[in-house]
Amino acid sequence: TRVGFALVGIGKLTAEELIPAARTSEHARVAALVSGEPDKAQGFARALGLTDGDAYTYEQFDELADRDDVQAVYIVLPNSLHREYATRAARMGKHVLCEKPLGVNAEDAQAIVDACREAGVLLMTAYRCQYTPEHWAARDAVQDGTLGDLRLLHSIHAQVEDDPEAWRLKRELAGGGPLPDVGIYSLNTLRFLTGQEPEWVFATQHQPDGDPRFQEVEASMSALLGFPGGVSATIQTSYAAHDTGTLRVMGEQGSLNMDPAFPYDGLKLSLSDNDGTRQPSFPEYDQFTLEFDHFARCIRSGDTPWTPGEEGVQDHVIMDALYESARTGQVVRLPTHTKRDAFR
Numbered sequence: 277t278r279v280g281f282a283l284v285g286i287g288k289l290t291a292e293e294l295i296p297a298a299r300t301s302e303h304a305r306v307a308a309l310v311s312g313e314p315d316k317a318q319g320f321a322r323a324l325g326l327t328d329g330d331a332y333t334y335e336q337f338d339e340l341a342d343r344d345d346v347q348a349v350y351i352v353l354p355n356s357l358h359r360e361y362a363t364r365a366a367r368m369g370k371h372v373l374c375e376k377p378l379g380v381n382a383e384d385a386q387a388i389v390d391a392c393r394e395a396g397v398l399l400m401t402a403y404r405c406q407y408t409p410e411h412w413a414a415r416d417a418v419q420d421g422t423l424g425d426l427r428l429l430h431s432i433h434a435q436v437e438d439d440p441e442a443w444r445l446k447r448e449l450a451g452g453g454p455l456p457d458v459g460i461y462s463l464n465t466l467r468f469l470t471g472q473e474p475e476w477v478f479a480t481q482h483q484p485d486g487d488p489r490f491q492e493v494e495a496s497m498s499a500l501l502g503f504p505g506g507v508s509a510t511i512q513t514s515y516a517a518h519d520t521g522t523l524r525v526m527g528e529q530g531s532l533n534m535d536p537a538f539p540y541d542g543l544k545l546s547l548s549d550n551d552g553t554r555q556p557s558f559p560e561y562d563q564f565t566l567e568f569d570h571f572a573r574c575i576r577s578g579d580t581p582w583t584p585g586e587e588g589v590q591d592h593v594i595m596d597a598l599y600e601s602a603r604t605g606q607v608v609r610l611p612t613h614t615k616r617d618a619f620r
């Protein structure tokens with residue numbers, strides 16, 4: 277039987293992506309839904325062939341403890357609520373799949389890792405791009421020497437957020453602006469591709485006066501990150517620039533370009549060297565199905581997920597440093613322990 281998940285929060289991502297993806301998953305199924313609106317949760321439950329009894333309110337969340345057929349909880353709530361629900365799920369002995377960003381800062385995210393470790397449950401940060409064949413092909417090209425020695429890395433991830441009331445623009449709920457929401461893809465992917473951690477960062481951010489959207493969080497950030505061996509990266513992110521998601525890696529012998537790099541489908545990878553440019557093609561897939569299947573397999577085998585909680589914490593450590601740099605105007609050095617594979 278498939279591993280049962282309770283989905284917590286039925287917003288856009290849950291309704292439009294996760295529920296359809298779970299339907300086609302080989303190893304995972306939705307067994308329960310948790311929402312602030314009972315009618316909505318029951319409607320989705322029935323559409324999935326479940327019963328009204330499989331729909332829970334946030335107040336009833338702890339009743340999931342009695343559900344042996346719910347082995348995992350997938351947290352799809354505004355960022356500042358991840359910690360509370362992840363911790364409560366872990367205490368019930370449920371494995372936790374948590375949306376990115378893992379928390380609102382490194383300390384908050386580390387508390388989730390600690391709670392899951394203490395409870396002896398698995399924790400996975402939902403970094404969907406790390407489960408796609410395009411991103412793995414890019415990683416292979418970077419790591420197998422196809423591009424030669426690495427020199428320059430670049431990524432932009434931007435979109436327009438136009439509702440001043442959106443939780444994404446409230447510091448307390450989101451933890452920051454475009455950086456932890458979309459810029460995190462640039463950061464996480466460059467770490468994934470290189471398998472390296474930045475040693476220092478420098479950032480500037482823009483928060484325009486008088487724009488009701490950006491009273492609490494930055495509108496845009498531009499950052500420079502120093503990776504080992506003199507490899508430097510630029511990352512730019514914005515909530516006030518037209519939809520863009522691009523990734524470039526330049527080595528001495530070749531380069532790669534992914535554009536778009538981060539949507540749910542239609543990713544395009546091209547690899548260039550002195551002989552020309554090729555655009556490999558890949559089979560179709562659903563990123564969220566891949567993610568569900570990966571975590572379900574880990575739950576069955578007891579293996580640590582490919583993107584564990586520590587991976588989410590590390591991005592927060594770097595994002596905290598980026599904000600510190602933007603605030604102080606100084607380069608911020610990062611601890612050097614953080615080779616990605618160290619925590620596997």
Ligand code: NAD
Nearest residue numbers: 285286287288289290312352353354355375376377404443
């Ligand atoms: P959303 O606004 O569409 O949905 C959020 C849900 O949380 C809603 O159902 C809302 O009712 C509920 N909620 C509970 N308490 C709330 C509160 N105090 N304030 C506001 N809403 C509250 O958001 P979303 O786009 O589904 O994002 C949810 C999480 O998923 C976030 O952590 C986000 O970063 C992540 N996300 C990830 C991806 C991805 O590609 N992996 C895409 C979108 C969102």
